[in-house]
Amino acid sequence: MRAIVQRQYGSADQLRIEQVDSPPLPAQGQVLVKVAAAGLDRGTWHLMTGQPYLVRPAVGLRRPRNPVPGRDVAGTIVAIGPGVSRFTLGDRVFGVAPGSFAEYALADEKKLAAAPNSLTNTQAATLGISGLTALQALHNSGRLAAGQRVLILGASGGVGTYAVQMAKATGAEVTGVCSGPKIEPVRALGADHVIDYQIHDPIDGTQQYDLIVDIGGNRGIARLRRALTPTGTLAVVGGENAGKWTGGLGRQLRAAARSPFLRQRLVMVVSAERGSDLETLAHMADEGHLRPVLDSVFPLERAADAMRRLESGQVCGKVAIDVEEDASAA
Numbered sequence: 001m002r003a004i005v006q007r008q009y010g011s012a013d014q015l016r017i018e019q020v021d022s023p024p025l026p027a028q029g030q031v032l033v034k035v036a037a038a039g040l041d042r043g044t045w046h047l048m049t050g051q052p053y054l055v056r057p058a059v060g061l062r063r064p065r066n067p068v069p070g071r072d073v074a075g076t077i078v079a080i081g082p083g084v085s086r087f088t089l090g091d092r093v094f095g096v097a098p099g100s101f102a103e104y105a106l107a108d109e110k111k112l113a114a115a116p117n118s119l120t121n122t123q124a125a126t127l128g129i130s131g132l133t134a135l136q137a138l139h140n141s142g143r144l145a146a147g148q149r150v151l152i153l154g155a156s157g158g159v160g161t162y163a164v165q166m167a168k169a170t171g172a173e174v175t176g177v178c179s180g181p182k183i184e185p186v187r188a189l190g191a192d193h194v195i196d197y198q199i200h201d202p203i204d205g206t207q208q209y210d211l212i213v214d215i216g217g218n219r220g221i222a223r224l225r226r227a228l229t230p231t232g233t234l235a236v237v238g239g240e241n242a243g244k245w246t247g248g249l250g251r252q253l254r255a256a257a258r259s260p261f262l263r264q265r266l267v268m269v270v271s272a273e274r275g276s277d278l279e280t281l282a283h284m285a286d287e288g289h290l291r292p293v294l295d296s297v298f299p300l301e302r303a304a305d306a307m308r309r310l311e312s313g314q315v316c317g318k319v320a321i322d323v324e325e326d327a328s329a330a
């Protein structure tokens with residue numbers, strides 16, 4: 001099959017398209033997905049670069065254990081392993097499949113759900129990882145309720161564009177934070193207020209929020225707390241440029257460690273790849289509450305350019321790879 005391959009950690013320059021062996025037959029609880037489209041997210045970038053170094057014991061110390069990158073997927077089930085109960089052959093699915101930058105990828109059936117009828121494969125491929133993170137940050141970590149005031153730092157990104165829509169669907173008053181060129185797209189997603197962080201400090205203390213979802217900017221925990229109500233919640237999702245060793249994890253851990261001593265809740269968000277939550281996302285999409293914001297779509301052979309686009313800082317929403325279209329054109 002055709003697949004993107006990376007033999008070392010490093011930049012997008014080392015991503016190559018190659019002919020590789022197709023995955024083996026699915027094992028217990030696994031399915032084989034014929035990939036129609038794959039999504040990019042910051043996690044895929046971290047796995048390509050091997051940074052922060054803290055992740056390497058889990059994914060390969062010197063080089064990636066799985067040489068085919070990609071995690072977000074949408075496609076069709078073409079083989080089923082023993083014990084699979086949720087899907088049958090031919091089902092259209094989306095979710096998480098390691099090695100999704102390829103024509104075929106194996107997936108754990110628990111990390112997939114039926115793809116929403118209202119979304120194309122390319123759209124569905126961008127929904128899983130970022131959508132799960134937004135859903136769990138708002139509802140599991142954040143316990144968001146209707147009428148609450150929520151601040152979303154990083155509202156124009158992969159996670160943020162979903163978080164804005166979900167928070168609005170919950171009935172919250174939403175303030176999104178992003179850079180100037182992305183203000184209008186974030187407003188179009190339903191944000192009641194949008195702050196350009198390059199001009200105004202979104203946590204200057206003049207406004208207080210019941211929930212802050214912190215997805216970008218790496219601001220200090222003490223400063224963030226000043227923009228929370230006395231019993232508000234800070235859900236720390238992540239942020240780039242926080243160092244090569246621990247990345248955003250250090251700040252997340254510091255927040256969680258302080259939380260037991262405070263009236264405010266400081267929560268470290270660690271997204272879980274749960275099929276039941278993927279079903280919730282699909283339902284929200286089909287109900288018209290959730291729409292992927294597609295920044296750009298690349299054919300499989302241009303996966304390196306897709307990754308460079310992700311790194312550029314110019315992306316609004318999500319970047320996808322259209323695998324099937326590419327294969328049919330070959």
Ligand SMILES: NC(=O)c1ccc[n+]([C@@H]2O[C@H](COP(=O)([O-])OP(=O)(O)OC[C@H]3O[C@@H](n4cnc5c(N)ncnc54)[C@H](OP(=O)(O)O)[C@@H]3O)[C@@H](O)[C@H]2O)c1
Pocket residue numbers: 041042043129130133153154155156157158159160177178179180182197215216217218236237238239240248269270271313314315317
């Ligand atoms: N904890 C978890 O389980 C989990 C899961 C998924 C992702 N993450 C992490 O979450 C982070 C965001 O992921 P993503 O996919 O949404 O990334 P992304 O698509 O690159 O979006 C980043 C967002 O942060 C904004 N931003 C950048 N600098 C900012 C600043 N100083 N103040 C406020 N906003 C700022 C960007 O706005 P502009 O583009 O307008 O500048 C953009 O909206 C990454 O670090 C990722 O690794 C964690």
